Amino acid sequence: MKQIWRLLDTGELPAADNMALERVILTARSCNLIPNTLHFLQFSPHCALVGYHQAVELEIEEDYCREHGIDINRRISGGGSIYMDEGQLGWEIFALKNTPGIPKRLDDMYRLMCESVVNGLSRMGIDARYRPLNDIEVGGRKISGTGGTEMGNALLYHGTLLTDFNVDTMIACLKLPLKKLEDKQIRSFKERVTCLKEVLGYVPPLPDIKKAMARGFAEVLNVELMPGALTGEEETLMAGELPKFRSAEWIRLPRVLQESNLTVADYKAPGGLIRVSLLIDHLRQRIKSAFITGDFFAYPERSILDLEAALKNSSSRPDDVRETVRRFFAGNDVQIPGVVPDDFYQALSLAIAVQSSNENNGGNNASR
Amino acid sequence: MQGEKNKEWNIPRGLLFDSSDCWLKITEETVVGLTDYGQSNIGDIIYLDFVPAGTVVRRGDRCGSIESGKWVGSLLAPISGIIVETNSEAKADPHKVNTDPFGDGWLYRMEPADRKEITHLMNLDAYKAWIQERISGKAKDAEIL
Numbered sequence: 058m059k060q061i062w063r064l065l066d067t068g069e070l071p072a073a074d075n076m077a078l079e080r081v082i083l084t085a086r087s088c089n090l091i092p093n094t095l096h097f098l099q100f101s102p103h104c105a106l107v108g109y110h111q112a113v114e115l116e117i118e119e120d121y122c123r124e125h126g127i128d129i130n131r132r133i134s135g136g137g138s139i140y141m142d143e144g145q146l147g148w149e150i151f152a153l154k155n156t157p158g159i160p161k162r163l164d165d166m167y168r169l170m171c172e173s174v175v176n177g178l179s180r181m182g183i184d185a186r187y188r189p190l191n192d193i194e195v196g197g198r199k200i201s202g203t204g205g206t207e208m209g210n211a212l213l214y215h216g217t218l219l220t221d222f223n224v225d226t227m228i229a230c231l232k233l234p235l236k237k238l239e240d241k242q243i244r245s246f247k248e249r250v251t252c253l254k255e256v257l258g259y260v261p262p263l264p265d266i267k268k269a270m271a272r273g274f275a276e277v278l279n280v281e282l283m284p285g286a287l288t289g290e291e292e293t294l295m296a297g298e299l300p301k302f303r304s305a306e307w308i309r310l311p312r313v314l315q316e317s318n319l320t321v322a323d324y325k326a327p328g329g330l331i332r333v334s335l336l337i338d339h340l341r342q343r344i345k346s347a348f349i350t351g352d353f354f355a356y357p358e359r360s361i362l363d364l365e366a367a368l369k370n371s372s373s374r375p376d377d378v379r380e381t382v383r384r385f386f387a388g389n390d391v392q393i394p395g396v397v398p399d400d401f402y403q404a405l406s407l408a409i410a411v412q413s414s415n416e417n418n419g420g421n422n423a424s425r
Numbered sequence: 426m427q428g429e430k431n432k433e434w435n436i437p438r439g440l441l442f443d444s445s446d447c448w449l450k451i452t453e454e455t456v457v458g459l460t461d462y463g464q465s466n467i468g469d470i471i472y473l474d475f476v477p478a479g480t481v482v483r484r485g486d487r488c489g490s491i492e493s494g495k496w497v498g499s500l501l502a503p504i505s506g507i508i509v510e511t512n513s514e515a516k517a518d519p520h521k522v523n524t525d526p527f528g529d530g531w532l533y534r535m536e537p538a539d540r541k542e543i544t545h546l547m548n549l550d551a552y553k554a555w556i557q558e559r560i561s562g563k564a565k566d567a568e569i570l
Contacts, residue, residue, distance in 0.1 A: 109490065109497045110472035135471075136495035161559060162466060163496055190494045204495030313474050314517060341518060343471065370471050372520060 060156070063094040064271055064282040069143065072104035072130035074295075077302035079133055079149065079213060081294040086151045087211035090290045093152040095274050095282060096215075097267050103142040104128035105230045108135050109206065113308060115317035121230050131308050134215060136191070136204035137346070137369075138231050144221035144252075146263070148174070148270060150214045150278075154207065158279055167191050167203065169277065170214045174201050177273025181266070183256055188366060191216075197359030198251035218270065219252035221260045234319055234334040234348045242332065242350045249362055316340045320411040324404035328395020329353035331404040339409075342373045347405070353396050360391040364401065378405050434556060435461040437527055441543065442552035443503035448527065449546060451537070457503060458531040459491075459522055462556050468493040470519040475500070475511035475533055482508060484542055488533070491519075503546065505538040 067078065075098050085091045105117045105127055113119065113129060116138035122129055127140075141147070150170060152159055160166045171187040178185040178193070178200070185201075188194045193201040193216075203216035224247045228235060235243055254260045261269075275282050287295070301307050316338050324331045329352040336345040347368040355361050367385045371377065379402050386398040440448045446463025450456040464470065472492040482488050482502040489500035489511075511533045515521045522530035537543075547555060 108492075108495070110474065110492050133497065134495065135492040135497040163468065163494060167494070202495075206497040207499060313472055342520070371469070 059279060059281045061092060062152075062275075062278075062280045062282050063092050063285040064097075065094050065285055065287070066097045066267065067287070069099040069101035071102065072100055072106060072128040072141075073303040074299065075100060075147070076106075076130050076132060077295060077298040079215070080298050080302070081291050082149075082151050083133070083206075083208045083211055083213045084294055085288070085291050086153065087209040091151075091288060093156060093280070094150070094285075095271060096147075096149040096151065097270075098147040098149065099143065100128075100141040100145070100147070101143050102126050102128055103140070103226070104130060105138060105140050106130055106132050107138045108204070109133055109310075110135065110313055110315075111138060112315055112317075115315065116232055118230050118232060125226070125230070127226075127230055129308060130302065131310055132204070134204040134206040134213065136202070139202065139217065140227040140230055141217065142223055142226065144219075144223070144260075146218045146220055146266060146270070148216055148218065148274075150212075150274070152212055152214075154210055154212050159212075164190070166212075166214065170216075171201075171203060173274040173277040174203075174216065174218070174270065175273070176277050177270035180269035180272055181253070181257065181261060183253070188363070192366065195251055195256050197357075197362050198249060200251050200253075200256070218266070219250065220263075220266060221254040222250065222252040224250060232317065232319075232336070234336045234346055236319055238321070238332075238334060238348075238350075242334075242348075245350050246348060249365075314340060317345060320408050322404060322408035322411050324400065324407055326353065326396045326400035326404075328393060328400075331396070331400060333404045333408040335405070335408045337373055337409065339373065344368050344371050344373045344378075344405075344409075346370075349401075349404075353393055355396075356392040360389060360393075363389060368405070373409050375406060375409075378402060378409070434465070435527070436549055436553060438549060440527075441546035441548065442555075443546055444555060445501050445503070447501075447503045447532075449503055451543065454509065455504065455506070455535050455537050456531050457533050457535060459526050460552075461526050464523050464526045464530070467491060467496075467498065470522050473516050473519040473522065473532075475516065476508060478508055478510055480508045481538075482506065482535075484545070500532065502535070504535070504542045506535040507538070508533050508535050510534045 107113055107116045171193050174193050175185045185193050185195045191203045192199050201216050201218045205214035271282055318337050321334045331351040334348040338345055347365045349361050364385050371381050382398050382402045442448055446460045448458050448460050470493050475489040483505045486502045487499045488502045491498050512531050515530050
């Protein structure tokens with residue numbers, strides 16, 4: 058007999074309410090007040106969210122957000138900053154860690170959850186696939202990102218599904234590694250994400266999307282979903298949590314010293330120019346995100362996007378960068394005429410070195 | 426993890442362990458860290474944070490957070506006591522926990538409140554068995570992180 062899970066749909070809510078609700082449902086699941094739950098959520102007004110340990114001032118264009126009525130808040134889960142407009146659907150799994158069928162190892166759990174989304178998308182005629190560690194893509198372009206956290210004996214794993222998406226607003230409200238780039242490269246960045254509207258040529262009605270997604274989760278997790286509402290206990294918990302998630306103290310939370318610097322470098326390889334744009338935390342020696350363009354030809358085309366994914370949040374120490382690049386090319390069949398893996402290492406090293414000279418010129422954006 | 430069943434985990438002698446993959450070196454004070462298996466399971470650690478020194482914790486209380494692969498996990502106190510020092514170098518450079526979990530990557534020092542709680546901890550052989558139980562999937566109550 059299949060386990061019965063709750064299917065909860067709370068509709069459009071402000072960011073603070075949705076963030077508080079995540080804590081509330083996770084607490085309720087941990088205290089065994091509710092069954093395992095699949096939750097659909099939407100945001101209104103639109104918002105920019107940072108990951109639990111991130112610093113708002115390093116990740117978000119706050120002036121732009123203020124001017125355009127974009128809420129800012131902090132997730133309880135990990136990962137990077139995201140923009141959520143009314144055209145995106147959030148999904149969340151709340152479950153006990155020892156639920157039969159949910160893997161104990163994180164990597165295995167990421168895969169299972171993402172495969173549920175892939176299954177749901179296939180029901181809409183979309184050929185999506187899981188991209189390690191935490192993304193779902195269509196034709197090499199990201200359509201859903203995921204992340205999670207835990208409390209006691211319960212876990213939260215959640216993600217977004219881009220249904221119809223304003224990429225220009227995302228670029229304007231998040232501090233992405235794009236500011237010094239030309240229009241051509243920014244167009245290239247936009248091509249790294251996609252949405253249902255772009256893939257299908259239309260946006261299916263939201264109830265149909267939710268139905269397909271719910272069936273995807275139910276089949277992959279082998280559970281039966283029963284529609285339900287927030288319980289009285291959850292409503293009470295919500296009243297207690299909401300003031301905190303609306304407070305500046307929560308939104309400005311991080312106590313981890315960190316920084317974020319944008320750097321761009323060009324490297325001329327025999328097969329063409331490699332342009333590397335990095336957001337880098339030199340204090341913590343991390344490449345936060347990488348964006349690689351140029352006039353070389355990579356086969357398959359998606360391989361550069363995969364390399365960017367491999368570099369995201371990786372160590373910026375020279376030996377580690379070399380190893381990340383080496384491991385990527387060793388594990389993927391990538392053909393780039395006139396360009397060898399060491400060229401990418403050299404290009405990345407140049408960008409990291411530019412970062413160092415910026416620091417000497419007082420170019421840091423640090424936060425604690 | 427591929428090849429995990431055949432992997433030899435570094436588990437030094439002279440330590441005690443809890444089921445959340447913390448190691449404890451117990452003298453007058455107690456040093457706490459994450460084991461080699463624990464750091465491997467979590468993966469590349471991106472952020473690390475602790476409650477402030479001076480915080481009183483009970484066994485099982487959250488005394489910090491650890492992030493990898495977009496996952497935020499809890500650091501749980503293996504015994505009750507007072508956190509007397511946290512490893513600021515590991516907080517600034519969490520990679521140390523991955524590369525040197527029993528050395529520079531230690532997490533915090535604490536003053537135990539109740540020495541009897543040490544009986545809840547595992548010795549080296551019991552901890553090895555606990556790792557194997559989880560790798561083989563036999564550990565029903567094994568938890569994520």
